[in-house]
Amino acid sequence: MPLGKDRFEIDDSDPEPDLSPMIDCVFILLIFFIVTATFVEEDGFVVNRPEDSENSAQANDDQTLVLVIRKDSQIVHDGRVVPLSAVPGIVESQLQREDRSPIIIQSHPQSRNGVTYEVQNACLEGGAKPTKITLTDS
Amino acid sequence: MSLVRRSGSSFSEDDEPKPDLSPMIDCVFILLIFFIVTTVFQKPPGVEVTRARASKGARLEKNSILLAVTAENKVFYGGQEVGVGGVQNVVRPMLLEDEELPVIIQADTNAFRGIVSDVEKQCLLAGVKKNKLTAATQ
The missing domain is CATH 3.30.420.270 (Nucleotidyltransferase; domain 5)
Incomplete structure (x- = not known):
């Protein structure tokens, strides 16, 4: 157990940054792009016009x-x-x-x-x- | 073990260990990038037209300039009426960025053929490539 305690203390010497705000931000971006993505699907044909x-x-x-x-x-x-x-x-x-x-x-x-x-x-x-x-x- | 952990960590308040969020963030990022890449900020013409029925229509290209001609023979682009004379002003600047850009004309089935024909001519005059001029059908 003292070994384990040592390991955790070493890990915490460089504290992990809190990722939640970044995840929130990325989710908002994600939702924005999902909503704005317009998958325009048009059927039709090429219009050929004479040169002159x-x-x-x-x-x-x-x-x-x-x-x-x-x-x-x-x-x-x-x-x-x-x-x-x-x-x-x-x-x-x-x-x-x-x-x-x-x-x-x-x-x-x-x-x-x-x-x-x-x-x-x-x-x-x-x-x-x-x-x-x-x-x-x- | 949990006791040791709690004593060692400064940020975890709860008893349960925090799940590793990295795979989820990776996944969300991939989705985000996918939607950014596939999003086409395409201006819809802003009017709804009744298209002609056609069984042989092929799928048209997604990233295109969308022009609409209504049953009242008005020409729309991006929610604004531009008129036949304004078609070149709309199309030309967009072709400067990508000269291969296709044009899709959404013409109402009850519009005069002459007006649609004029729009097609204006597009060609503005420099749209011959096989990139297309008409949308149902």
């Missing part, structure tokens, strides 16, 4: 699939109004003919923005490569 207005001239190209969104937010393909549900099929058949064909979605400035995104989504559903889809204005 000149590029829309290639829309006349036979291999390019052009989908026009009119002012009344109707989708027009090849002169006919088509429902959104028909777009994946149109894209698929176009890609079967020419699998590298670019797709241009030409939207009227006063059309609903959501329609453009829905058409872009429908094109992706039809198997189009995201980089091949370009959004332009009419």
Whole structure:
């Protein structure tokens, strides 16, 4: 026992600092960062825009699939109004003919923005490569 | 033993020996550092928009500039209305720090396509990289 007493006296010659305030402080920081951590998870897609207005001239190209969104937010393909549900099929058949064909979605400035995104989504559903889809204005 | 200890130690008032706090502090520190590192002080646009439904949307990058276009065709950044003309002023300084910074446009499905299109153009003019311009969907 005298040995044990000696050991404790040696330990206490350099007294341990009280860690509680530091722990409190670290906990406050921890809680602050947990609360402010915003795990923003957004779904969406890349918006491809033409380099300049000149590029829309290639829309006349036979291999390019052009989908026009009119002012009344109707989708027009090849002169006919088509429902959104028909777009994946149109894209698929176009890609079967020419699998590298670019797709241009030409939207009227006063059309609903959501329609453009829905058409872009429908094109992706039809198997189009995201980089091949370009959004332009009419 | 406890008697010896009590006589030797100047700081412990209670009979029970103090548990060793170091592993807990280590653990808390690791959590703290994790949350500091993962916290992105990202300014939310401050408005809630109805996004377009899209099944093919991919997960967008977390650390991005978030712009919102409401159904009333107002452009928001960080809780303030900046307008289409203010987009460049917002985006440019942020690109100076990191020129690869992506932009996420949260556009309401009922916004005019033309306004969203203008925001996209302004972003590209401000120097956003082509494949870093993204649109958020549901």
